[in-house]
Amino acid sequence: MNVYDSRQIENMMRQAGYQRAGSADKADLIIVNTCAIRDKAEQKLYSLLGRLAPIKQRNPDVVLAVGGCVAQQEGKALLSRVPYLDLVFGTHTLNRIPELVARVISTKSRIVDVGIHVIEDPLPTENARGNGKEVSRFVTIMRGCDNFCTYCVVPYVRGRETSRAPDRIIAEIEALVGEGIREVTLLGQNVNSYGNREGLITFPELLLKVNEISGLSRIRFTTSHPKDLSDALIESFVSLEKLCPHIHLPVQSGSDAVLKRMKRRYTRDMFSERVAGLREKCGDIALTSDIIVGFPGETESDFQLTLDLIQEIQFDGLFAFKYSDRPNARAAGYMAKVSEKEKARRLQVLLDCQQAITLKKNRALEGTEQVVLVEGVSRMSDTRDPQWTGRSLNNKIVNFTIPEKIAPSEEDWVGRQVKVVIYKGLLHSLQGKMLA
């Protein structure tokens, strides 16, 4: 979502006459878009601002701005903590950035705007195609969240759930397709509740409309809250040919006691049943998830239940994190904190367990044919024998060679879907050869 927001900021600043500087050293304006989801992300902001300080010392006219979730959370306190900061803007003031920057310059004052305004839709929809080789883009369909999971800062920094109108979303995707984009990932904190508050169409109905966009090859989405995963959405994977067979379904823990304290509003059995429903309808769907280790009060037996769930479900991949207290989130006040050392141990055990599963699943794909959307030449490529890269339908990175006799230039392949036979499954990617 921050990648998407950063694009919107860039578009707005371009319209205001700015262009990308090659580096922070050469910039007249530096905007840092921030994430507050974990303490580590927040600490990275402060170390980055420390590295930017010499630039401001050399040239006080450079405008330094911080936006996004940490800005929303800290507001004025950020200006006090970082005396050389010029502008703090929150998650609801995105479309005022050109105006705020102009005010900082004309008044030579320091400004904070973290008010909760409705973000007027449409935000600018002009989406230049980056380096001209991108084939995939994010499109935000909703903002904010109403779920208030007890560890999470999102409802406080991104506000309550609001959905964008379907015609704006469709128009934005059509514009992207016109620029050469072939795959979109629809973004929301909980896409299953798309349109509920506003009485718009449902998420499966939106998917149906996106599926009809001519020239678009693939649709993905994230994130889907397990408690709201509907039969209609499962059915979409069967009926919509552009919807890729991969779902990210964050389970967070395998212990009912922990899930309850997290206020996730599903049990381990409910999660397993939903997964069974998905796999029954769409057998080879890839499944990824998020896990938090060391939530306050998580005992060794709670942790063992999570490991047990991982073995039971056999996810294709996991994003696992150590719990950290977030301001305002209810769990920050929970007692029985797990020590950093123990969190680190649990995380490592969990990652080792998942790596074995991922490797086994990727090896099982050896000898299969995968449809790959070509993204370009791999960074690791050898110029004499170029390795191409792209993603399979179920979101695995595939590096592959193209037989010499059918290898035209890069422009001819980027954005096309090709068939690749896999000869090696690795931990983070698959290797293969394109079929003639």
Ligand code: SF4
């Ligand atoms: S569903 Fe829970 S974890 Fe996800 S954004 Fe909302 S409050 Fe945070």
